[in-house]
Amino acid sequence: MKNLRTKIAAVAIAVVALIAAPAAANAYTPSTPDGTVTITPGGTVTVPFSGFEPEESVTFTLTGENGAGATLAAVKFVVNSASTTKAASADGSASVAVTLPANASGSYSLAAVGGSSGASSAVTIDSGVAAGGSALPATGFDTASMTGIWVGGGVLLMGGIAVTVIALMRRRQTA
Known part of the structure; x- marks a missing residue:
């Protein structure tokens, strides 16, 4: 009887692992190792940066084609280059929420520059829409369905x- 319980427990664990594996495989990581973040037009993502002095002011600048409606940290801009300044945390990290306009196309460059240290970092943001073109076709399937x-x-x-x-x-x- 003890051996049967062990087998049942092993089968139950295997079944749970098989059911949970697809959910873990679909986990979303906003940035890729090559420094590119992909956001769909109208979408929002928080982009983290590090390497600044504690509590220093960090200026974030988003530059790109058709960037008139881009939003950085809930501040809307009407120019092709948008900037905002935030304070770095005690560990020298800072992040900014980027929302692309619904009509975004092409690539954008998001740069972060430390006010006193001069430390800088940049990330490329891809809208998934070719400049002057249409959106890329959807591939795969909707996991929610x-x-x-x-x-x-x-x-x-x-x-x-x-x-x-x-x-x-x-x-x-x-x-």
Whole structure:
């Protein structure tokens, strides 16, 4: 009986791992190792920077084609280059929320420059829309629409396992 419980626990853990793996694979990381962040037109992402002196003022500048409607940290600008200044935290990091306009196209450059240290860093922001073109086609599938299928499949699988375990237990008791 103890061996059967161990097998049931192992199967249950394996089933949970199989169901949870796709959710972990879809985790979103806003920046890539090459320093490029992709934001869909009208979307918002917070871009972190580090390496500044504690509490120093950091100026963020967003430059790009069709940037008239871009927003940096809830401040709207009407020019192709937008700037805002924020204070770095005690550990020398600073971040800014970038919202691209709904009609954004091409690439944008987001630069952060420390006021007293002169430390600087830059990130390229890609809108996913070619300059003067249309949006890239959507690929893959919507994971939110698949949630019901994953839950239903998991319930059916667990039900099948429960029926099998009950049948095995009855068979052992009668033998």
